[in-house]
Amino acid sequence: MWRQLxxxxxxxxxxxxxxxxxxxxxxxxxxxxWQMIDYSFHPSLLPAERGGAKDVWSxxxxxxxxxxxxxxxxxxxxxxxxxxxxxLTLIVSYPLAYYLAKVAxxxxxxxxxxxxxxxxxxxxxxxxxxxxxxxxxxxxxxELLFALGLIDRPIRFxxxxxxxxxxxxYAYILFMVFPLYNAIxxxxxxxxxxxxxxxxxxxxxxxxxxIPHAKPGIATxxxxxxxxxxxxxxxxxxxxxxxxxxxxxxxYNWFFEGGDWNQGAAYxxxxxxxxxxxxxxxxxxxKVGLGDIAK
Amino acid sequence: MDGxxxxxxxxxxxxxxxxxxxxxxxIESGEFFSFLGPSGCGKTTLLNMISGFLTPSExxxxxGGVDMTRVPVNRRPxxxxxxxxxxxxxxxxxxxxxxxxxxxxxxxxxxxxKADELLDLVALSGSGxxxxxxxxxxxxxxxxxxxxxxxEPRVLLLDEPLSALDLKLRQxxxxxxxxxxxxxxxxxxxxxxDQGEALTMSDRVAVMxxxxxxxxxDPMTLYRQPRTDFVAGFVGENNRFPGxxxxxxxxxxxxxxxxxxxxxxxxxxxxxxxxGDEATLYVRPEQWRVGSAGDSSLRFxxxxxxxxxxxxxxxxxxALDQGGTVRAHVPQALESAGIExxxxxxxPCRLDYSPRGALVLPGVERGRANEESVDVAATA
Ligand SMILES: Nc1ncnc2c1ncn2[C@@H]1O[C@H](COP(=O)(O)OP(=O)(O)O)[C@@H](O)[C@H]1O
Ligand SMILES: [Mg+2]
Numbered sequence: 001m002w003r004q005l006x007x008x009x010x011x012x013x014x015x016x017x018x019x020x021x022x023x024x025x026x027x028x029x030x031x032x033x034w035q036m037i038d039y040s041f042h043p044s045l046l047p048a049e050r051g052g053a054k055d056v057w058s059x060x061x062x063x064x065x066x067x068x069x070x071x072x073x074x075x076x077x078x079x080x081x082x083x084x085x086x087x088l089t090l091i092v093s094y095p096l097a098y099y100l101a102k103v104a105x106x107x108x109x110x111x112x113x114x115x116x117x118x119x120x121x122x123x124x125x126x127x128x129x130x131x132x133x134x135x136x137x138x139x140x141x142x143e144l145l146f147a148l149g150l151i152d153r154p155i156r157f158x159x160x161x162x163x164x165x166x167x168x169x170y171a172y173i174l175f176m177v178f179p180l181y182n183a184i185x186x187x188x189x190x191x192x193x194x195x196x197x198x199x200x201x202x203x204x205x206x207x208x209x210x211i212p213h214a215k216p217g218i219a220t221x222x223x224x225x226x227x228x229x230x231x232x233x234x235x236x237x238x239x240x241x242x243x244x245x246x247x248x249x250x251x252y253n254w255f256f257e258g259g260d261w262n263q264g265a266a267y268x269x270x271x272x273x274x275x276x277x278x279x280x281x282x283x284x285x286x287k288v289g290l291g292d293i294a295k
Numbered sequence: 296m297d298g299x300x301x302x303x304x305x306x307x308x309x310x311x312x313x314x315x316x317x318x319x320x321x322i323e324s325g326e327f328f329s330f331l332g333p334s335g336c337g338k339t340t341l342l343n344m345i346s347g348f349l350t351p352s353e354x355x356x357x358x359g360g361v362d363m364t365r366v367p368v369n370r371r372p373x374x375x376x377x378x379x380x381x382x383x384x385x386x387x388x389x390x391x392x393x394x395x396x397x398x399x400x401x402x403x404x405x406x407x408x409k410a411d412e413l414l415d416l417v418a419l420s421g422s423g424x425x426x427x428x429x430x431x432x433x434x435x436x437x438x439x440x441x442x443x444x445x446x447e448p449r450v451l452l453l454d455e456p457l458s459a460l461d462l463k464l465r466q467x468x469x470x471x472x473x474x475x476x477x478x479x480x481x482x483x484x485x486x487x488x489d490q491g492e493a494l495t496m497s498d499r500v501a502v503m504x505x506x507x508x509x510x511x512x513d514p515m516t517l518y519r520q521p522r523t524d525f526v527a528g529f530v531g532e533n534n535r536f537p538g539x540x541x542x543x544x545x546x547x548x549x550x551x552x553x554x555x556x557x558x559x560x561x562x563x564x565x566x567x568x569x570x571g572d573e574a575t576l577y578v579r580p581e582q583w584r585v586g587s588a589g590d591s592s593l594r595f596x597x598x599x600x601x602x603x604x605x606x607x608x609x610x611x612x613x614a615l616d617q618g619g620t621v622r623a624h625v626p627q628a629l630e631s632a633g634i635e636x637x638x639x640x641x642x643p644c645r646l647d648y649s650p651r652g653a654l655v656l657p658g659v660e661r662g663r664a665n666e667e668s669v670d671v672a673a674t675a
Contacts, residue, residue, distance in 0.1 A: 188379065188381060190377045190378075190379055190381035191381050191383060193348060193368075193375075193377070193381070194375070194377060194381040194382075194383070195383075195394070196348075196368045196369050197346060197348075197368055197369070197373070197374060197375045198369075198374065198394050198395035198398060198442070198443075198445075198446055199369045199370070199395050199398040199399060199446060200369055200394070200398045201369060201398075204398060208383075208394070209383065212385050213385065
């Protein structure tokens with residue numbers, strides 16, 4: 001890469017680019033992370049006590065987590081719900097991406113993409129609020145279901161996890177649709193036709209031809225959606241009930257309500273580790289490398 | 296196993312554009328049938344209607360006498376060899392060939408036996424475990440054939456399958472395809488823009504132009520008795536002499552084309568001509584006898600404009616004294632060798648043809664862009 005850059009831009013410019021990239025990585029990514037990890041291994045102290053005798057490395061922040069059953073439960077619930085969100089988003093996005101890539105005419109595809117993207121011009125919080133309104137006890141969704149005769153009394157969507165799940169699928173669908181679309185779009189349509197021609201029904205054609213080809217895209221979409229879901233704050237805060245708290249909300253509380261940054265840092269670090277584990281697992285399951293995902 | 300294919304007034308329109316004019320045709324079971332025509336004339340569209348990828352705008356397709364209108368692609372007794380082969384790149388050779396059998400729920404052991412048998416047929420035994428990416432162009436071709444044959448289709452549809460291969464391999468594969476067709480007895484419907492392929496392999500050829508079938512005939516008839524101006528120009532080369540019919544006697548027609556001598560040729564029995572009709576006389580390059588400038592037994596004079604050595608023959612472009620250019624082949628057998636020393640570029644020559652080797656068709660086609668045929672005396 002160094003050589004490619006040098007051939008294209010010449011030595012001085014290349015040095016400038018590479019050092020800027022290096023500085024950016026160190027200052028914006030590595031240092032803050034390091035700072036956070038460092039925080040997480042220290043007890044929470046008054047400013048005066050910092051650097052003093054009490055300022056030692058310790059695992060107490062982590063011990064707190066593992067001894068707090070509620071927090072553990074929320075942690076695992078966050079994992080499980082994020083997996084669920086990822087799976088739901090995949091199920092919703094796959095047919096959409098396939099339609100966009102292989103069925104729709106260019107005009108239809110453009111219109112459909114526009115309809116998908118336009119809501120994302122609005123801030124995530126506002127978009128989530130829209131769902132809050134839709135899901136409200138006396139909101140339009142209940143009215144509609146009632147009018148259709150499907151229910152005889154309003155449902156409390158915002159009570160359990162339904163609101164959070166729907167809100168998140170909606171919030172992150174683009175991050176799933178685009179990688180899928182790119183992957184499916186690059187499949188030679190004749191492959192699909194060949195499979196059909198050899199007698200495969202639609203199910204088998206997708207299972208044996210389209211999905212294997214789209215695997216890197218599926219992996220990328222799943223990783224992005226999972227990380228966004230696991231790290232989401234606005235959606236569970238707005239659409240969730242006290243019973244469906246997200247791990248990010250606990251972290252938030254440590255930082256801004258508990259005032260214990262060290263404890264918060266430990267929790268945040270755990271979330272980071274979780275995401276790394278998930279990414280690795282997905283890459284294993286789909287047998288794809290980092291290079292495939294970066295594509 | 297009835298592999299008869301019947302097209303019954305089949306037409307295809309894309310919006311306002313008619314890709315296939317209403318067409319009726321019967322392809323016999325076990326026949327090697329080709330559709331020949333220039334790129335964009337609708338060959339692939341026609342094939343897609345037989346395979347089921349496209350639903351005809353009008354008319355119907357029947358295979359083995361059974362109407363296919365409501366039969367989806369995956370249930371038709373056809374298999375297709377795609378222009379780009381469309382092998383499954385993520386699967387091994389075995390898995391490619393076995394795909395259609397797996398779909399049909401045939402067990403592993405039987406699948407493998409069938410695949411081995413087919414690999415034998417296409418002379419690639421032992422390469423079943425290779426990934427398809429490791430195969431050469433010719434090998435991929437054979438695997439595509441094996442994969443299609445595995446499902447025991449009654450009709451095999453081939454969409455210009457040899458176009459990606461180099462010349463030598465292409466010629467070799469022609470022989471091979473023909474041999475496979477004989478061995479299996481399956482109806483082959485072959486699409487090509489290459490007349491050499493169509494003529495060498497096919498039992499019958501349909502020549503197409505602008506979504507319309509121009510003529511259906513066996514290769515020899517197609518070459519010797521083209522029915523339309525398009526076929527005369529597209530299949531083989533032809534020199535055109537547009538003019539007016541001066542006399543008709545028996546099967547022979549005399550044409551006035553503005554040349555010093557009247558042109559004679561035999562008429563197509565199916566398209567009768569009367570004196571005064573507009574008509575065109577076609578002379579193939581190999582029908583010309585070319586001689587030195589002093590040879591007065593030859594009726595026409597001209598000047599050699601260019602020559603192209605083609606191995607077995609020499610192609611001369613000769614400007615006729617009366618205007619217009621003809622292409623003539625001078626065979627390179629030893630007996631006639633030596634004549635070309637007198638036929639250098641720029642030198643005058645004489646030439647003539649035998650009326651039995653010339654054909655007259657009604658009508659004068661003007662302004663057709665077709666590099667394969669030469670319009671002579673266009674000013675006449
Ligand atoms: N899906 C389609 N929509 C619109 N026009 C098409 C479509 N498929 C083919 N055509 C047009 O129909 C004509 C015939 O195409 P095709 O059958 O592919 O020709 P060939 O195989 O003989 O080269 C072409 O002019 C092509 O542009
Ligand atoms: Mg084609």
